[in-house]
Amino acid sequence: MALYSEKVMDHFRNPRNVGVIENADGIGEVGNAKCGDIMKIYLKIENDIIVDVKFETFGCGSAIASSSMATEMIKGKHISDAMNLTNKAVAEALDGLPAHKMHCSVLAEEAIKKALLDYYKKNYIVYDSNVFHDCESCGHCCGD
Amino acid sequence: MIYLDNAATTKMSQTAIKAMIPYMDCIYGNPSSLHSAGQKANEALTDARERIARLLGCEAKEITFTSGGSEADNQAIVSAARIGERSGKKHIVSTAFEHHAVLHTLNKLEKEGFEVTLLDVGENGIVLPEQVADAIREDTCLVTVMFANNEIGTIQPIEEIGQVCRGKGVLFHTDAVQAAGHLRIDAKAQNIDMLSLSAHKFHGPKGIGVLYARKGIRLTNIIEGGAQERGKRAGTENIPAIMAMTAALEEACLHMDENSAKLTALRDKLIAGLSKIPHSVLNGDAEKRLPGNVSFCFEGIEGESLLLLLDDKGICASSGSACTSGSLDPSHVLLAIGRVHDIAHGSLRLTLSEENTEKEVDYTISAVKDVVEYLRSISPIWRDLVSGKKEFIIK
Numbered sequence: 001m002a003l004y005s006e007k008v009m010d011h012f013r014n015p016r017n018v019g020v021i022e023n024a025d026g027i028g029e030v031g032n033a034k035c036g037d038i039m040k041i042y043l044k045i046e047n048d049i050i051v052d053v054k055f056e057t058f059g060c061g062s063a064i065a066s067s068s069m070a071t072e073m074i075k076g077k078h079i080s081d082a083m084n085l086t087n088k089a090v091a092e093a094l095d096g097l098p099a100h101k102m103h104c105s106v107l108a109e110e111a112i113k114k115a116l117l118d119y120y121k122k123n124y125i126v127y128d129s130n131v132f133h134d135c136e137s138c139g140h141c142c143g144d
Numbered sequence: 145m146i147y148l149d150n151a152a153t154t155k156m157s158q159t160a161i162k163a164m165i166p167y168m169d170c171i172y173g174n175p176s177s178l179h180s181a182g183q184k185a186n187e188a189l190t191d192a193r194e195r196i197a198r199l200l201g202c203e204a205k206e207i208t209f210t211s212g213g214s215e216a217d218n219q220a221i222v223s224a225a226r227i228g229e230r231s232g233k234k235h236i237v238s239t240a241f242e243h244h245a246v247l248h249t250l251n252k253l254e255k256e257g258f259e260v261t262l263l264d265v266g267e268n269g270i271v272l273p274e275q276v277a278d279a280i281r282e283d284t285c286l287v288t289v290m291f292a293n294n295e296i297g298t299i300q301p302i303e304e305i306g307q308v309c310r311g312k313g314v315l316f317h318t319d320a321v322q323a324a325g326h327l328r329i330d331a332k333a334q335n336i337d338m339l340s341l342s343a344h345k346f347h348g349p350k351g352i353g354v355l356y357a358r359k360g361i362r363l364t365n366i367i368e369g370g371a372q373e374r375g376k377r378a379g380t381e382n383i384p385a386i387m388a389m390t391a392a393l394e395e396a397c398l399h400m401d402e403n404s405a406k407l408t409a410l411r412d413k414l415i416a417g418l419s420k421i422p423h424s425v426l427n428g429d430a431e432k433r434l435p436g437n438v439s440f441c442f443e444g445i446e447g448e449s450l451l452l453l454l455d456d457k458g459i460c461a462s463s464g465s466a467c468t469s470g471s472l473d474p475s476h477v478l479l480a481i482g483r484v485h486d487i488a489h490g491s492l493r494l495t496l497s498e499e500n501t502e503k504e505v506d507y508t509i510s511a512v513k514d515v516v517e518y519l520r521s522i523s524p525i526w527r528d529l530v531s532g533k534k535e536f537i538i539k
Contacts, residue, residue, distance in 0.1 A: 012452065018522050033486035033525055036466045036474070038444055040524040058468035060448035064522070101467075124222040 002071035004061060005095035011065035014070050019054040025122070028114025032105050037063045039069070039111040045119055055111075058098065062094075062101040067092050078120070082112055128132050146459045148506045150436055151294055151322060154217075157347035158390070163391035164349065172226040174383055176372065185383050190445045191487035192390040199397050200339065200356055201330035207362065208355045208373045209386055211362065213321035214245035215299035215366060216340030216355035218242055219377070221288060221319045222250045223357070223364040224338070225258060228285020228316070234258045237279045237287045237314075239271050240480040241295075246288055247320055247476075267427040269298035272375075277308045286315045287527050291339075295477040295493055296428030297437025297466055299327065304334025314359065321345055324354035325396030326404070326434060331356055344431075347497075348392035356358075357534065403498050407435035410505050412436045417509030421516055423529075423538045427481060436496035441483055443538045444526035445490045445519040447474075453515045464491040486525075487537055 004012070021042035031038040043053050044052035051133030053075050055067040074082040085103035091097045097105060113132055120127040147155070167188065173181030175189045190204070197204040210216045221236075237332060238250060240262045252261045261279045263271050276287055289311050292299045302318055302440035315485040317338035322328060325346025331339060341354040354376075357363055369378025396403070398448065411433075417428055418440050442450070447465030454461050464475025472478070474488035481529060483491075494508065520526040528534040 009452075012449070013456065016491065020527075029524060033489070034484075036485070036489040038524050056527060057523055058444065058523040059446050060465070061452045063446075064449055090445045 003098060004065070006096040007069075007093070008062060008065040008097065010060045011020040011068040011094065015055075015064055017054050017068065017075065020056065021052060023053045026115040026117075026119030028110070028111045028118055030114055031059070031109045033058065036060070037043065037104065039063065039067050041067070041111040041115040043115045043119060045079060049120050050074050050079060051084055052078055055124075057106065060101070060106075062097050062104040063096055064103045066090055066097070066108040067111070070105075070112060074112060079116060083116055085109060087110060088089060099138070117126075145331065146500070146508060148494040148496060148500065148504075149460045149462050150497040151297075151493065152462055153344045153350065154347045154497055156344075157392055157395060157498070160343075160348050160392040161387040164384045164388035171383070175383065176370065183207050185257060188383060189381055190389060192386045194388050195394060196354060199329075199393050201332050201334075201354055202268075202321070202352075203359065205374070206331075206356055208357065208360055208377050208382055209271045209353055210353045210355050210377060211382075212344075212353035213243075213319065213342030216342075216353050217245040217317075217319050218249050219341060219355055219363060219366045220338040220357065221246065221253070221286065222366065222457045223361065224286035224288075224315045224317060225253050225256075226364045227362060228283075233285035234282045235261070235281050235284045237263065237276060237284055239263045239265050239289055241265050241269065241293055241477040242288070242290055243294055243321065245321055245503065246290070250288075252366040265298075265480050266471050267482050267488070268432075269293060269296045269477075270432060271300055271305075273301055274305040277312070278304050279315055280308070280312050283311075284314050286317060288317040288319070289318035290325065291318045291329075292324050292434050292437075293477060294363040295475055297434035297495075298323070298482065299323070299434065300430045302336065303334040306337075309337070310335045322434060325393055326400070328400065331358070339362060343357065343389035343392060346392050348389040349385045352382055352389050353388075361457050399498075404435045406498060407496050408509075410500055410502065411438055412437060413502065414494060414496075414509065415479045416506070416507050418512060421513055423536055424516075425487075425538045427441045427478060427483065434495075438494040438496070440492050441487045441538065442516050443487060443536060444523050444529055445516060447489060447491050449519055450490070450512075450515055452494055453518070454511060455509045457515070458508065459511055462493045462495075464493065465489045484537060 024042040025045040026043040029040040031077040040056045042054045053071045057067045091105040173185040175186035193204045216403040315337045321342045324341035337358045339356040344350040347521030363376040367378045448467035478488035
């Protein structure tokens with residue numbers, strides 16, 4: 001199908017880092033079933049390094065591929081690098097997404113941020129609330 | 145490749161292809177021309193019109209050739225609206241799960257001041273003649289109800305609805321795009337005033353269709369220009385496509401009973417096999433449905449990823465999920481039969497043709513089972529459902 005790039009299809013067919021981390025240090029879930037996509041990210045963090053990351057996704061091909069690519073991009077990285085991961089970077093790493101599928105990469109970025117927020121909160125780490133999207137007041141479908 | 149998307153379009157039959165060729169390289173004249181080359185094409189056109197009329201149980205002059213089902217739907221509805229308008233009748237009755245060619249035309253008329261009543265189709269996807277009778281008002285100018293639904297395949301009680309409309313003196317149009325060539329159509333006996341069909345749904349070519357309009361119903365032009373089709377549809381007639389459509393419809397009607405028996409057996413085998421997948425549900429009535437239509441919802445997964453993985457296994461299918469419709473909402477048909485968004489996103493439509501085999505059906509059942517199981521294994525919703533954190537919608 002020409003809808004997606006080879007990279008998207010590769011990550012969709014052979015998703016990296018699928019699964020669950022028991023006793024994860026941070027968990028983030030975004031999206032809702034009504035909109036047709038949910039992403040859940042699990043992080044294992046040691047000395048500010050993401051030593052392991054897993055995901056579960058309910059959604060279309062590009063949602064699964066975006067989750068897979070995003071987890072690859074933050075694995076082994078410092079949490080500040082993960083915080084700076086943008087949806088645009090995820091989409092570019094996938095050699096682009098169709099315009100109406102860009103929200104899938106947004107979900108991946110949001111899921112990672114939410115998992116990091118969970119980690120900060122659990123560990124009483126002071127964080128800058130401005131960098132986290134306020135999902136309640138946002139009309140976008142990714143808000144849960 | 146296993147092609148199970150025959151409601152989207154079909155492969156052209158050899159009969160249709162063979163019927164088409166002479167009108168491209170031999171009898172290529174313009175039927176409006178006075179010379180002999182044109183007159184030969186005109187004779188073919190006359191012959192095709194008579195044959196189509198015979199197959200639909202109407203008269204040749206009641207047949208207008210169009211570019212397909214959508215144009216026929218547009219012209220039928222707009223014509224009825226213009227007729228109604230002249231006597232102050234500006235109310236139309238239809239159903240919630242019509243094709244967009246009907247619904248969007250109705251939307252356009254609403255903006256012009258028409259009032260539209262869309263009837264519920266219930267969980268089994270069938271509208272009752274009594275509902276139509278109750279909805280008809282003094283100012284109703286048209287009832288338009290599809291013959292069979294394109295997504296869930298349910299067959300509507302057309303003859304009875306036609307009778308209701310006849311009794312109340314209201315025009316009745318039916319979008320028979322999914323029915324033509326697959327179900328018996330007899331315009332007169334079934335009390336149908338107007339009917340739309342499209343050739344590529346019964347192994348004919350794309351880009352050609354028919355609007356049947358009972359004698360006396362004045363059609364409004366959608367396309368202006370020359371005097372073709374009694375001045376009601378301008379543009380040089382697509383003779384090769386018309387000849388191929390005629391041959392395809394004749395063949396489909398001739399073999400209708402045997403095709404229907406074969407498809408029904410394959411369909412029911414497919415339904416029985418897919419029903420074994422836990423937390424799955426058949427969409428639409430199990431019996432009053434097109435012989436080749438299978439439509440399911442699977443809880444906890446999304447349709448587009450299901451389609452892509454089935455495609456990897458060589459199966460061409462379709463879905464009503466939002467991601468495949470290009471909007472945020474899943475199919476209006478699935479919502480109309482009461483499937484909630486969460487479930488409608490996980491839909492799968494498989495539509496058979498006479499060429500499919502039992503072996504293909506067996507392979508498809510096992511492929512769908514594997515793919516659904518895999519997608520559930522990576523779905524956070526499925527985890528929540530299985531762990532009891534969330535309640536199953538499909539029991």
